Amino acid sequence: MIIKHRRLFQANNRLNQYFFGLSAYLRKTLPSLLSKLLKVFVLALIAGLPALCYSLDISEDIYALIDKTAKEAASIAHPEVPLDDIVVTAMPLHQTISSKQCDDLQFQTQGQRVVGRLSGKLICANPNWSAYLSYQVEVFANVVVTAEPISRGATLQASQVKIQRADLGSLKTGYFHSIAEVLGFTARRTLKPGLVLTSYVAEPPYLVNKGDWVTIVSSSGAIRVTATGEALRSGRYGEQIPVRNLSSKETIKGWINKKGSITTRKSEI
Numbered sequence: 001m002i003i004k005h006r007r008l009f010q011a012n013n014r015l016n017q018y019f020f021g022l023s024a025y026l027r028k029t030l031p032s033l034l035s036k037l038l039k040v041f042v043l044a045l046i047a048g049l050p051a052l053c054y055s056l057d058i059s060e061d062i063y064a065l066i067d068k069t070a071k072e073a074a075s076i077a078h079p080e081v082p083l084d085d086i087v088v089t090a091m092p093l094h095q096t097i098s099s100k101q102c103d104d105l106q107f108q109t110q111g112q113r114v115v116g117r118l119s120g121k122l123i124c125a126n127p128n129w130s131a132y133l134s135y136q137v138e139v140f141a142n143v144v145v146t147a148e149p150i151s152r153g154a155t156l157q158a159s160q161v162k163i164q165r166a167d168l169g170s171l172k173t174g175y176f177h178s179i180a181e182v183l184g185f186t187a188r189r190t191l192k193p194g195l196v197l198t199s200y201v202a203e204p205p206y207l208v209n210k211g212d213w214v215t216i217v218s219s220s221g222a223i224r225v226t227a228t229g230e231a232l233r234s235g236r237y238g239e240q241i242p243v244r245n246l247s248s249k250e251t252i253k254g255w256i257n258k259k260g261s262i263t264t265r266k267s268e269i
């Protein structure tokens with residue numbers, strides 16, 4: 001019995017010594033081992049930073065670049081419009097573009113148009129690649145529209161028109177900015193409420209009517225000669241009409257430059 005307990009004690013004692021020795025070894029080597037593992041991890045992280053950066057989605061950078069470039073181009077064409085009234089919407093990017101790598105992005109607009117549905121070229125200098133992208137530019141400004149139905153041939157009054165905000169890119173045939181510009185115009189056809197006024201739906205008033213006496217202005221360099229004539233046809237600003245000189249009875253042609261006056265030189269219009 002005594003021998004059996006002695007053997008168990010010796011066995012337990014050897015096991016304790018083993019664990020005690022292992023514990024002492026770990027206390028001695030573990031700090032050094034952890035330090036080495038930490039250095040390896042930091043070096044691996046530093047080495048992987050470029051790849052990590054390149055793996056980021058560059059969509060936001062592309063959208064910001066398109067917005068800036070398109071707004072600058074539209075602002076040059078419409079300097080009277082604030083930047084806040086210019087809205088740029090880029091079409092969704094394909095995944096193959098948003099996942100690309102680039103250190104130097106540039107965007108070039110294509111063609112002369114700056115509003116509407118457009119396309120441009122995205123260029124990356126490093127690494128070298130390019131892609132064509134679509135985007136929409138809306139330029140909002142105040143324009144003159146009809147406030148009520150207007151009959152054909154009617155002279156436009158201030159109460160019949162109003163100012164309304166519109167996208168200039170959708171107005172292919174022109175527009176007017178102020179009500180004063182269209183007062184006295186004549187409706188070319190029946191106009192519905194809310195119609196944007198252009199020179200195609202309303203024409204300016206006659207500055208000269210047939211039979212009116214007008215001033216004929218002829219100039220050459222510093223020499224300026226005036227005469228009185230009779231208009232043989234009605235006309236608006238910039239139009240050429242025949243006029244009979246009341247002194248010489250000669251019929252000449254001239255361009256209307258203001259109410260009751262014509263000039264024989266088109267360059268003076």
